[in-house]
Amino acid sequence: DVKVTQSSRYLVKRTGEKVFLECVQDMDHENMFWYRQDPGLGLRLIYFSYDVKMKEKGDIPEGYSVSREKKERFSLILESASTNQTSMYLCASTPPTGFLSKTQYFGPGTRLTVL
Amino acid sequence: AQSVAQPEDQVNVAEGNPLTVKCTYSVSGNPYLFWYVQYPNRGLQFLLKYITGDNLVKGSYGFEAEFNKSQTSFHLKKPSALVSDSALYFCAVRDDRDDKIIFGKGTRLHILP
Numbered sequence: 001d002v003k004v005t006q007s008s009r010y011l012v013k014r015t016g017e018k019v020f021l022e023c024v025q026d027m028d029h030e031n032m033f034w035y036r037q038d039p040g041l042g043l044r045l046i047y048f049s050y051d052v053k054m055k056e057k058g059d060i061p062e063g064y065s066v067s068r069e070k071k072e073r074f075s076l077i078l079e080s081a082s083t084n085q086t087s088m089y090l091c092a093s094t095p096p097t098g099f100l101s102k103t104q105y106f107g108p109g110t111r112l113t114v115l
Numbered sequence: 116a117q118s119v120a121q122p123e124d125q126v127n128v129a130e131g132n133p134l135t136v137k138c139t140y141s142v143s144g145n146p147y148l149f150w151y152v153q154y155p156n157r158g159l160q161f162l163l164k165y166i167t168g169d170n171l172v173k174g175s176y177g178f179e180a181e182f183n184k185s186q187t188s189f190h191l192k193k194p195s196a197l198v199s200d201s202a203l204y205f206c207a208v209r210d211d212r213d214d215k216i217i218f219g220k221g222t223r224l225h226i227l228p
Contacts, residue, residue, distance in 0.1 A: 004158075035218075040124070042205065042220035043159075058215075090158055103149065104207075104216060106158040 003027070004107040006091055012113045019078040021110050023091030030095070032074035033104070034058075034066065037088040049074055081114045088112075117142040119208045121219035128196045129227050136191040136222045138206030148189040149207040149216070150180055159205060165189060176200070196226045 007022035023032065033048040035058075045058030047066040055066050063085060067075040074093075078085055091107040119140045128134040140146055147166055151159040163174025170182045180191045191204060206219040 033216075040220060042121075043218040045215065048215065092159075103161050103164060104151075104159075106151075106160070108158040109156075 004091060004093055004105050006089075006107040006110050008110050009108060010111050010113075012115065013078075013081050014115050015082060017078075017081050017114075019081050019112065019114075021076040021078075021089055021091075021112070023074045023076070023093075023107055024072050025074075025093040025105070026072065027093065027095075027105070028071065029093040029105075030071070031093060032068065033092040033094075034064075034074065034076045035090045035092065036060070037090055037109070043090065046076065081112075083114050086112060086114045117208055117210050117215075117217050119206050119217050119219045121204075121206055121222045123222050124220075125223045125225065127225045127227060130198055131195050134193050134196045134200070134224065134226070136204050136206075136224060138189045138191065138219060139187050140189060140206070140208040141187060142208055142210045144210045146189075147209040148180075148182060149209075150174065150178070150189075150191050151205045151207065151218075152176075153203040153205065153221075155202075162191070162204075198226045198228050200224060201226045 004025045013019050034046045035043040037043050044060050046064050049055045049068040065077045089110045092104040094104050149164045150162040152162050153159045163172050165172045165182045173179045178193050203221050203223050205221050207216050209216045
């Protein structure tokens with residue numbers, strides 16, 4: 001079974017702090033994604049990555065950056081956390097484009113609270 | 116641009132009754148369609164997908180979905196609801212030319228005992 005893990009289930013940070021959210025997958029997937037989930041807004045894509053050192057902005061990249069130094073790990077960085085970044089953050093991965101199923105595999109989520 | 120709509124924020128169904136959770140989509144190319152379920156304090160779990168072939172797709176936990184190209188819909192269905200089906204359900208679509216997937220806003224399903 002594909003396993004996607006996220007470093008923390010719950011995280012509380014203060015305004016202005018630098019925050020790192022880590023995601024690791026064990027299926028050698030090329031594609032990895034970071035979403036945030038907010039009530040009434042569904043899932044919104046922040047960033048995604050097709051390969052090591054490769055990243056693309058999603059729908060709401062402002063205030064975030066990412067790092068993909070190794071294939072299995074995709075990090076989301078909040079350079080200076082703000083209260084409007086309080087949310088549930090979900091990481092996902094998929095096999096490469098040519099693979100027909102294209103099912104996304106999700107981690108358990110990190111609930112971040114910024115005070 | 117691709118998009119997906121779940122017109123109902125919440126659906127209430129009595130246990131044992133059939134349930135339907137609605138989803139409509141818009142894509143430029145051929146659609147890949149997905150349903151995911153999220154239980155409280157958990158990540159999303161894959162339920163079923165339509166890629167090609169039969170319009171009726173069967174998935175996990177007794178759920179099925181019907182792809183209707185003319186109505187651009189992919190409604191999730193189950194013949195007899197269980198209380199344990201209560202969760203948040205997300206429909207998602209991907210254009211066959213793009214790796215980017217778009218999720219609906221989610222529909223909260225309440226199964227009443």
